[in-house]
Amino acid sequence: MSMGRFLLKRTLQGIFVIWGVVTAVFLLRFITPGSPITFVAPLDASQELRQQIARELGLNKPFYVQYLDYLFNLLQGDMGYSYISGTEASNLIFARLPATLELAVAASIVAVVLSIPLGVISATRRHEPADYAATSFSLVGISTPNFWLGIMLVLLLSVQFGFFPTSRRGIGLGPALGMLVTQAKISGLTTWLSHITLPAITLGTYFTALITRLTRSGMLDELGKPYVRASRAKGLPETLVRYKHALRNTLIPVVTVLGLQLGTLIGGAVITEAVFAWPGLGTLLINAINARDWPLIQGSLIVIGAGFVIINIFVDALYARLNPQVVH
Amino acid sequence: MAQDESASRRTFLKTAGAAAATASVAGCTGGGGQDTSTTTSGSDTTTDSGTGTTESGGENMGDFPVTITQGQMPSTLDPQNHRETPTDNVVLHAYEGLLARDRKGKAQAELATEWERTSDGVVKFQLREGVTFHSGNDLTPEDVAFSINRIVKEDVSIASPQSDQLSGVTGASVVDGERAVEVQSDGLNPIVFSLFATYCDIMEKQWVQDRSKSEVAKDMNGTGPFKLENYQENVQVRLSRNEDYWREPAAVSTLTFRAAKESSTRVNQLLEGETDVIVNVPPQEIGRVKGSGSARIAAVPSTRIIYNAMRYDAEPFSSPKFRQAMNYAIDLNSILENILSGFGDATGQPTLEGFTGYNSNVSAYAANKSRAETLVEESGHAGVSITLHTPVGRYLKDVEIAQAVSNQINQLSNVSCSVKQRDFGALAGQLTDGNLETSPKFYLIGWGNATFDASQTIIPLLTTDGALTSYSNENVDSTIQEAQNTGNADQRSSLLQQTNKTLHDEAPWIFLNRQYSVYGVSQSVAWQARRDERIDAYAMEPKQ
Numbered sequence: 001m002s003m004g005r006f007l008l009k010r011t012l013q014g015i016f017v018i019w020g021v022v023t024a025v026f027l028l029r030f031i032t033p034g035s036p037i038t039f040v041a042p043l044d045a046s047q048e049l050r051q052q053i054a055r056e057l058g059l060n061k062p063f064y065v066q067y068l069d070y071l072f073n074l075l076q077g078d079m080g081y082s083y084i085s086g087t088e089a090s091n092l093i094f095a096r097l098p099a100t101l102e103l104a105v106a107a108s109i110v111a112v113v114l115s116i117p118l119g120v121i122s123a124t125r126r127h128e129p130a131d132y133a134a135t136s137f138s139l140v141g142i143s144t145p146n147f148w149l150g151i152m153l154v155l156l157l158s159v160q161f162g163f164f165p166t167s168r169r170g171i172g173l174g175p176a177l178g179m180l181v182t183q184a185k186i187s188g189l190t191t192w193l194s195h196i197t198l199p200a201i202t203l204g205t206y207f208t209a210l211i212t213r214l215t216r217s218g219m220l221d222e223l224g225k226p227y228v229r230a231s232r233a234k235g236l237p238e239t240l241v242r243y244k245h246a247l248r249n250t251l252i253p254v255v256t257v258l259g260l261q262l263g264t265l266i267g268g269a270v271i272t273e274a275v276f277a278w279p280g281l282g283t284l285l286i287n288a289i290n291a292r293d294w295p296l297i298q299g300s301l302i303v304i305g306a307g308f309v310i311i312n313i314f315v316d317a318l319y320a321r322l323n324p325q326v327v328h
Numbered sequence: 329m330a331q332d333e334s335a336s337r338r339t340f341l342k343t344a345g346a347a348a349a350t351a352s353v354a355g356c357t358g359g360g361g362q363d364t365s366t367t368t369s370g371s372d373t374t375t376d377s378g379t380g381t382t383e384s385g386g387e388n389m390g391d392f393p394v395t396i397t398q399g400q401m402p403s404t405l406d407p408q409n410h411r412e413t414p415t416d417n418v419v420l421h422a423y424e425g426l427l428a429r430d431r432k433g434k435a436q437a438e439l440a441t442e443w444e445r446t447s448d449g450v451v452k453f454q455l456r457e458g459v460t461f462h463s464g465n466d467l468t469p470e471d472v473a474f475s476i477n478r479i480v481k482e483d484v485s486i487a488s489p490q491s492d493q494l495s496g497v498t499g500a501s502v503v504d505g506e507r508a509v510e511v512q513s514d515g516l517n518p519i520v521f522s523l524f525a526t527y528c529d530i531m532e533k534q535w536v537q538d539r540s541k542s543e544v545a546k547d548m549n550g551t552g553p554f555k556l557e558n559y560q561e562n563v564q565v566r567l568s569r570n571e572d573y574w575r576e577p578a579a580v581s582t583l584t585f586r587a588a589k590e591s592s593t594r595v596n597q598l599l600e601g602e603t604d605v606i607v608n609v610p611p612q613e614i615g616r617v618k619g620s621g622s623a624r625i626a627a628v629p630s631t632r633i634i635y636n637a638m639r640y641d642a643e644p645f646s647s648p649k650f651r652q653a654m655n656y657a658i659d660l661n662s663i664l665e666n667i668l669s670g671f672g673d674a675t676g677q678p679t680l681e682g683f684t685g686y687n688s689n690v691s692a693y694a695a696n697k698s699r700a701e702t703l704v705e706e707s708g709h710a711g712v713s714i715t716l717h718t719p720v721g722r723y724l725k726d727v728e729i730a731q732a733v734s735n736q737i738n739q740l741s742n743v744s745c746s747v748k749q750r751d752f753g754a755l756a757g758q759l760t761d762g763n764l765e766t767s768p769k770f771y772l773i774g775w776g777n778a779t780f781d782a783s784q785t786i787i788p789l790l791t792t793d794g795a796l797t798s799y800s801n802e803n804v805d806s807t808i809q810e811a812q813n814t815g816n817a818d819q820r821s822s823l824l825q826q827t828n829k830t831l832h833d834e835a836p837w838i839f840l841n842r843q844y845s846v847y848g849v850s851q852s853v854a855w856q857a858r859r860d861e862r863i864d865a866y867a868m869e870p871k872q
Binding site for chain 2: 033034035038039040041042043044045046047049050052053055056081084085086087088091092095096151154155158159162165166167168169274275276277279283284287290291292
């Protein structure tokens with residue numbers, strides 16, 4: 001199978017996954033306690049007002065009509081209107097997406113930049129102080145709750161020393177880069193960096209620790225394999241053995257985990273978003289769930305599902321590049 | 329009047345109960361103050377040259393930006409399509425009502441200069457001259473009538489969730505040849521002016537009609553002291569001073585609203601000077617704010633009461649003695665001191681101090697364990713186990729208060745109590761489905777009453793046909809009906825006080841605390857907190 005067909009197959013599978021998400025969420029809304037009308041109408045609203053609101057939101061229609069209407073509108077790019085705000089769900093979701101992606105990618109960069117060298121050093125200097133330091137770091141990183149780390153970082157680096165803003169996004173990466181390109185001003189980029197640093201570290205620490213451990217164990221495993229001994233016996237330089245052969249094979253599971261984690265971050269950075277008042281998709285989704293704002297819930301899950309699918313296709317492609325046997 | 333008298337008690341209470349939407353359990357909009365201009369005679373007229381909602385305005389016309397951080401962003405900018413305090417706090421800087429309230433809740437003029445009852449069920453508002461919308465167009469009686477009808481009539485524009493806030497109002501029309509609007513009600517509607525002092529923001533008819541519902545939700549065009557400059561949905565709202573305001577322009581030059589869900593995040597922002605006013609400072613953070621030197625605490629009793637409802641139709645709560653026992657089991661002062669750090673007042677009746685109908689001769693139940701145990705024995709329910717359902721994070725320290733209540737009940741030798749934490753949506757769904765039997769027998773909830781009138785708490789919560797009732801008592805029903813049908817303010821107040829005494833004795837709730845609004849305020853901003861949970865930036869000035 002060619003790479004093109006391989007990716008096409010994955011894409012089609014992804015579309016079915018998203019359709020499955022939409023269908024599952026539609027089923028869920030009918031078995032989840034709590035009506036959206038409870039949140040749109042006041043608690044003491046008359047039954048007449050509740051019925052009026054139900055009519056306006058289209059909630060009085062049969063399930064299958066609502067479902068088919070939604071699918072039909074979705075195919076035209078219409079995710080419906082938020083029950084709570086009355087505005088387009090797609091606008092609310094896509095306004096949040098850049099902040100979410102920036103944070104997820106920044107956290108992943110923090111994780112990759114720190115964890116792979118740490119894991120390699122830890123594996124190649126086994127039972128040395130560097131190994132102990134790296135494994136201790138990874139243990140602490142995995143054990144530290146995000147919310148606690150975030151609060152501590154803010155109290156220390158923002159409130160105590162004033163190095164960083166306490167919270168908020170400040171400016172988007174796009175406008176910051178725009179300022180740099182069109183006005184030759186770096187202030188936008190420094191503002192962006194100052195705002196994203198602490199959330200990225202908070203979110204990235206767990207993944208740094210996780211991938212450090214994964215890289216270390218992977219490297220140790222690879223370095224003990226016969227092909228490494230053979231390479232060494234052939235007289236290949238140790239650097240080449242470690243970084244061209246052993247590390248490359250170690251990266252296959254690392255890339256897979258990174259891809260999955262990046263997908264998780266798109267919808268799951270709720271705690272970090274709350275601590276840093278970061279306007280991301282996770283908070284939007286949780287608020288929508290709490291308010292039973294189904295158009296927003298469905299739209300958010302579609303976008304998160306699509307994010308997972310895209311990332312997984314990308315990871316599959318990368319996986320295939322690292323190990324061409326996958327395609328076949 | 330005759331029309332009202334002919335109405336059946338059930339019809340009356342159903343209408344009034346359903347319409348008593350002046351408050352809500354779920355963090356709804358505020359307001360407050362005595363209905364000083366409520367009259368029954370057609371000749372009574374109230375006038376005011378109009379100082380408006382607050383007592384400030386800009387002597388200082390320089391640059392004075394202010395940022396306010398709430399727990400959540402406004403859900404919409406349509407002032408008539410929501411029921412949330414955080415949304416009101418934003419939109420009421422751009423939109424205004426016919427009447428308004430001052431900081432302490434007293435009703436006063438805003439876009440209306442005179443208001444009078446012309447007959448039973450009909451009132452007239454004379455409109456202020458020289459008021460323009462942010463669009464530049466003049467305020468007209470047509471705009472006012474449209475705004476009222478947009479709320480109370482589904483076919484005008486939207487099914488407004490505020491229709492119940494204008495209790496009993498059926499519509500509005502322009503008075504021929506006058507700059508005035510006539511508002512019709514179903515029945516006497518004795519608190520109609522009080523309702524208009526709290527609710528009904530005026531919009532420009534043509535502006536609304538030219539826009540879709542979604543567009544109205546993302547833009548603002550009112551007559552208020554601030555104009556919308558920039559709106560990033562769910563991120564921030566920025567307003568700028570309206571230089572053409574009908575009163576003195578505000579001292580605040582630009583007003584930015586942001587949100588941070590976590591209270592510690594809000595406090596950090598305040599202490600670092602990233603914001604100027606924050607809401608809901610929790611008791612554990614108060615010391616940090618006070619000790620910072622850069623910020624202070626501004627706290628004020630709100631219009632919200634926290635209570636534990638006990639369903640009258642379910643054992644063991646069907647016994648008045650058992651319900652009284654639960655009140656005696658609670659050490660309310662300990663809860664106020666240890667959980668709320670003093671930011672709360674004890675209650676002993678459903679009506680808060682300062683409201684019309686508050687009975688000053690009624691005190692909170694004093695903790696008395698032995699009396700509680702005796703009453704439980706006498707009720708015949710000794711040995712019973714009960715479960716207190718509580719929402720999580722909906723009200724200040726709700727779970728902690730519920731746990732304290734449960735622990736104190738558990739200290740009785742003949743009752744055991746546990747706490748069940750509930751998702752607010754699911755709990756609210758059970759309470760509002762119109763079937764009392766699906767509600768938990770025993771639950772913690774809060775109720776905000778923005779009108780400062782006892783009826784707007786008692787009718788929805790404690791009458792037989794109340795929209796959110798847990799209690800039924802013929803005596804209470806008939807007294808409330810009588811109060812709502814009387815035009816004599818003193819007599820009405822007396823009837824409401826009598827009802828409060830009955831309710832204290834019958835103990836349909838465990839009466840808990842009056843919630844406080846606790847703000848953190850930058851030392852650079854001069855501002856006093858309001859009782860109605862509204863944050864009014866027009867009243868802010870730079871601190872000298």
